[in-house]
Amino acid sequence: MIGFDIHPRRRAVSNEFVEKFRRIPVANISDCMSRMTAGGARLRPMHDGSLLAGPALTVRTRPGDNLLVHKALELAQPGDVVVVDAGGDLTNAIIGEIMTTYAQTRGLAGIVINGAIRDCGTIRRGSFPVYAAGVTHRGPYKDGPGEINVTIALDGMTIEPGDLILGDEDGLLALPYDQVPALFEAASAKHAVEEQMLAQIAAGTLDTSWIDARMKAQGWKP
Numbered sequence: 001m002i003g004f005d006i007h008p009r010r011r012a013v014s015n016e017f018v019e020k021f022r023r024i025p026v027a028n029i030s031d032c033m034s035r036m037t038a039g040g041a042r043l044r045p046m047h048d049g050s051l052l053a054g055p056a057l058t059v060r061t062r063p064g065d066n067l068l069v070h071k072a073l074e075l076a077q078p079g080d081v082v083v084v085d086a087g088g089d090l091t092n093a094i095i096g097e098i099m100t101t102y103a104q105t106r107g108l109a110g111i112v113i114n115g116a117i118r119d120c121g122t123i124r125r126g127s128f129p130v131y132a133a134g135v136t137h138r139g140p141y142k143d144g145p146g147e148i149n150v151t152i153a154l155d156g157m158t159i160e161p162g163d164l165i166l167g168d169e170d171g172l173l174a175l176p177y178d179q180v181p182a183l184f185e186a187a188s189a190k191h192a193v194e195e196q197m198l199a200q201i202a203a204g205t206l207d208t209s210w211i212d213a214r215m216k217a218q219g220w221k222p
Contacts, residue, residue: 002060002061002062002145002146002147003145003147004144004145004146004147005147005148005150006068006071006075006147006148006149007147007148007149007150007161008149009057009149009161009162010161010162011161011162011177012055012080012161012162012177013055013162013163013164013175013177013180015079017164017180017181017184018053018054018055018079018109018164019053020184021053021164021166021175021184021187022051022053023191024184024187024188024191025168025170025191026166026167026168026170026171026172026173027170028187028190028191028194029166029173029175029183029187029190030170030173031187031190032183032186032187032190033173033175033183038156038157038173039155039156039157039171039172039173039174040155040156040157040171041155041171042088042133042155043112043113043114043131043132043133043154043155043171043172044131044132044133044171045129045130045131045167045168045169045171046117046120046123046124046130046131046132046135047123047124047126047127047128047129047130048124048125048126048127049168049169050127050128050129051129051166051167051168052081052109052110052112052129052131052165052166052167052168052172053081053109053164053165053166053167054079054080054081054108054109054110054164054165055079055080055081055162055163055164055165056080056081056083056159056160056161056162056163056164056165056174057072057075057076057077057080057081057082057083057148057149057161058083058084058085058148058149058150058151058152058159058160058161059072059082059083059084059085059146059147059148059152060084060085060146060147060150060152061084061085061086061094061144061145061146061147062086062087062141062143062144062145062146063086063087063088063089063091063092063115064086064089064091064092064094064115064140064141065086065092065140065141065142065143065144065145065146066086066094066095066099066140066141066142067141067142067143067144067146068144068145068146068147068148069082069084069094069095069099069146070099070142071146071148072084072148073099073102073103073106073108075148076103076106076108078106078107078108079107079108079109080108080109081108081109081110081111081112081129081165082103082108082110082111082112083111083112083152083154083159083165083174084111084112084113084114084115085114085152085153085154086113086114086115086116087114087115088114088115088133088154089115089116090115090116090133090134090135090136091116091136091138092115092116092136092138092139092140092141093115093116093117093118093135093136093137093138093139093140094113094115094116094117094132094140095111095113095117095118095130096117096118096119096123096139097119097122097123098119099111100119100123100126100128100130103128104126104128109129109165110128110129110130110131110165110167111128111129111130111131112130112131112132112165112167112172113130113131113132113133114132114133114152114154114155115132115133115134116132116133116134116135116136117130117132117134117135118135118136118137118138118139120135129167131167131171131172133155149161155172157172157173157174158174159174160176160177162177163175163176163177164177164180
């Protein structure tokens with residue numbers, strides 16, 4: 001059951017790690033997490049493809065209602081990502097041009113909506129990162145209830161306030177606060193390996209012997 005509460009955020013990932021992760025594709029980071037818990041494919045970028053990176057300010061709201069989303073945009077700090085669990089409902093838009101413009105002028109890093117948006121033409125032409133499950137012309141209610149800075153679960157991700165939210169053209173990831181340093185080391189190494197492979201492809205020196213070896217290990221008999 002959804003309450004009517006606003007909680008303080010106890011911690012948030014540092015800006016140092018936010019900037020470091022901007023240099024690594026989401027796919028490389030995802031490969032360093034469990035493929036079953038690294039996030040799904042339902043929430044898609046609705047903007048021009050600019051990178052999303054920042055600590056989560058979470059919101060749980062009644063489907064179709066954005067009263068507490070307005071409050072979250074008022075409370076959010078520059079660089080925050082407002083992540084809204086609206087139940088995945090596409091009946092009513094949770095945000096549109098007015099709210100995204102307000103968020104952008106306040107210096108927020110982006111908005112994630114487990115639900116619908118509207119004014120998608122304007123949002124798609126803009127650079128402010130917005131991820132959502134769909135689009136509708138129908139507007140929201142403003143009655144509540146809702147909760148700010150609570151644990152939410154959406155699209156295969158469990159998100160705590162202050163976790164690191166990352167997004168690019170491939171989709172979204174939520175990195176647990178305590179795992180951020182280790183995931184950065186692993187993802188950096190993964191990215192370096194893939195950059196090396198691309199260089200080998202360009203030079204015509206890529207070693208593909210692993211393919212037959214893997215097939216034999218799985219029972220293939222040439």
